[in-house]
Amino acid sequence: xxxxxxxxxNSPGPLNRTFISPDWSIPIxxxxxxxxxxxxxxxxLSFITTMVYIDIENLPFPVAPIDVQAISxxxxxxxxxxxYFSFAAIISLIYEFLIYGIPNLTDAFLGTRIVFIPYPWVDxxxxxERFLPGAIFGLSTDIAAYVVGWLIPFNVCVWLFxxxxxxxxxxxxxxxxxxxxxxxxxxxxxxxxxxxxxxYQRATxxxxxxxxxxxxxxxxxxxxxxxxxxxxxxxxxxxxxxxxKLKTSYLPLHWIIAMMVIGSLTGxxxxxxxxxxxxxxxxxxxxxxxxxxxxxxxRAVGETGLTVQIPYVQQALLIPFTPPGDPVxxxxxxxxxxxxxxxxxxIKVAKLLNVNPLDYYKAYVIFFxxxxxxxxxxxxxxxxxxxxxxxxxxxxxxxxxxxxxxxSLWVVRAExxxxxxxxxxxxxxxxxxxxxxxxFTFFSPIGLLSGMGTLPPSATSLFIGALLGKYxxxxxxxxxxxxxxxxxxxxxxxxxxxALAIAMGLTILGKxxxxxxx
Numbered sequence: 001x002x003x004x005x006x007x008x009x010n011s012p013g014p015l016n017r018t019f020i021s022p023d024w025s026i027p028i029x030x031x032x033x034x035x036x037x038x039x040x041x042x043x044x045l046s047f048i049t050t051m052v053y054i055d056i057e058n059l060p061f062p063v064a065p066i067d068v069q070a071i072s073x074x075x076x077x078x079x080x081x082x083x084y085f086s087f088a089a090i091i092s093l094i095y096e097f098l099i100y101g102i103p104n105l106t107d108a109f110l111g112t113r114i115v116f117i118p119y120p121w122v123d124x125x126x127x128x129e130r131f132l133p134g135a136i137f138g139l140s141t142d143i144a145a146y147v148v149g150w151l152i153p154f155n156v157c158v159w160l161f162x163x164x165x166x167x168x169x170x171x172x173x174x175x176x177x178x179x180x181x182x183x184x185x186x187x188x189x190x191x192x193x194x195x196x197x198x199x200y201q202r203a204t205x206x207x208x209x210x211x212x213x214x215x216x217x218x219x220x221x222x223x224x225x226x227x228x229x230x231x232x233x234x235x236x237x238x239x240x241x242x243x244x245k246l247k248t249s250y251l252p253l254h255w256i257i258a259m260m261v262i263g264s265l266t267g268x269x270x271x272x273x274x275x276x277x278x279x280x281x282x283x284x285x286x287x288x289x290x291x292x293x294x295x296x297x298x299r300a301v302g303e304t305g306l307t308v309q310i311p312y313v314q315q316a317l318l319i320p321f322t323p324p325g326d327p328v329x330x331x332x333x334x335x336x337x338x339x340x341x342x343x344x345x346x347i348k349v350a351k352l353l354n355v356n357p358l359d360y361y362k363a364y365v366i367f368f369x370x371x372x373x374x375x376x377x378x379x380x381x382x383x384x385x386x387x388x389x390x391x392x393x394x395x396x397x398x399x400x401x402x403x404x405x406x407x408s409l410w411v412v413r414a415e416x417x418x419x420x421x422x423x424x425x426x427x428x429x430x431x432x433x434x435x436x437x438x439x440f441t442f443f444s445p446i447g448l449l450s451g452m453g454t455l456p457p458s459a460t461s462l463f464i465g466a467l468l469g470k471y472x473x474x475x476x477x478x479x480x481x482x483x484x485x486x487x488x489x490x491x492x493x494x495x496x497x498x499a500l501a502i503a504m505g506l507t508i509l510g511k512x513x514x515x516x517x518x
Contacts, residue, residue: 004030004274005331017383019376032372033270034333039368040263041290043361045340047256049298050249050347050357051234052227059302063151064348069486071353084484085491092495095143101503108510117141121457125196128169134176134186135169136196136203140461144496149465150485156304156447157466163451164459167208172199175207182422183207200455201406205417209312212453214423216310218430219449220296226434227295249357264290271332278329281317285334289313297341300446302348308450309337315410316418324412 004026007013013021019028053059073081099119106114121138128137140146149157175183176190186206190199224231238253246252264287271282293309300308313336322329347357382388389396410417434445451459473481 001331002274002328003027017387019380019383030270030274030333034267034335035372037263037267037270037286037333038335038339040259041267041286041335042294042339042343044256044258044260044263045290045294045338046298046343046347047238047250048231048234049294049340049344051237052230052295053298053302053344054348054351055237056230056233057227057302059299061302061305061345061348062153063301063305064345064352065482066151066486066489067349068352069483070490071349073487073490081483081487084487085494088488088491089495089498092143092492093499094495096496096499097503099141100500101506104503104507105510108507109513120145121196123196125199126193129192132169132173133192134172134190134199136172136199136456137169137460138196138455138457140457142461142496144492145458145461146465146468147489147492149462149467150469150489152305152462152466153444154466154470155442156306156444156450157462158442159444159447160306160451160454161459161463163448164454164456165451167452168200168203168456171207172203175203182419196455196457205409208452209315209417210419210422211426212311213313213316213418214426215430215449215452216296216308217292217423218427219308219434219445220292220310221427222431222434222445223296223299224292227299231295247358251358260290267333267335271334274332275329278318278321278332281321281329282332282334284317285313285336290335290338290340293336293338294340297338298344299341300450301341301345304444304446304450306446306450307341308446311453312418313337316423319410319418320420327407327411330407330411 006027007021007023009015011021011023013019013023054061073085095117099117103113103115103119106112119141121140123138125136125138128135152160172186175186186203189202189206235253238250238256241250241252250256267286268279268282271286272279275282289310297307297309300306314330314334317334318329343360346360350357350360382393386393389400430445430449437443437445469481469485472485476484
């Protein structure tokens, strides 16, 4: 790996397990330039997507009112809301601690993991494949995975479930039994009795990477076409903003454009300096892709509450133009996603709370560098305590080798993963299919596409949660349910966060107590 990505293993920084070393100065500088470049692009894009999808098209942003209710609960503290919040938090804390805490604590103090509830899912693939060979299926065990179905519009959950089952259950099954050249690799590799996690990886490589890229590109282009008039109107509106909006909601248009241009050119210049011969890849990554990803993400959040991005961007751009086995281009900073959609959602929440949207950006600018500094301090402390990966941090011994394997497979894999003709065909199909939602309002192209990239345990839990939400809405009334669900969700996630924090703290304490000095 190049020196600008990581210092040599025999240099003082890695040997002494510290980031406070000259060896790390260039890798850290490269990472910071990349992060700040991406942040400038996302900030600039978010002002435009806010104007398009909040002020002009007035999309519903279905999750925003839930966030507003959660914030109101914690600030107003009415007795009824606090009661429901506390009840949900306690139940969630106990349940999630059984999932996360007990296995880690028993491993830390007893040397063996005792698991009461498997995480993250119960793998039912071995049962389902008896009837549908090739299919993968399971059920999530995390309670939070189900209550998210209360946030997302019901039709989106339905189509998300349909998309997931159509790909990972019936799609895998048909690909195993239909004799076509495209399915040959999958048919050679598949065997019964293997875990869902493994077949998810193999099916992605062998079958679905190209279609998922093509479908998402087609949908993002359709989003641009649908919003083209609004985008033009947004630029017109941004060019003649009132003094009031300039004080509270927006920056001047030339500032917005300057942020996007500076961020794009800085990121492009950095990547081109590191690997000059792939300048056209970095051009696409830093200049062409961000608007596509930003508008797609903002539209998806505004319509459905889901975050959608074009997947496998790095792989699709690098595999055709890099030799197998060369890792250097793969560690170049590449702007493969956009946070503009999430920022737009948060601006919607701010407006619903009558908070000055510009205050959000100010807070972000203040806390972003603080977060980097605090992360630097904590990672330095953790690394100085014990090597990473090591048994002291057991998850790293499990996940890091898997991540390294995935990275290596992409680097050394031949070009058959991405097929240009299939990407083009699926892009065209998705582009035209997305317009069906203009005539069939229950149809959600974003939900369907999201489901195609979602494993059945997650999609099924969302669907079950949505059905439960519909039932509770009918039982207690829509208005009351709209208030209670946000309070319950806030409590459940508060309990989850508390369970994780307690489990992490006790696990580290246990490792310190039981670790041997030799």
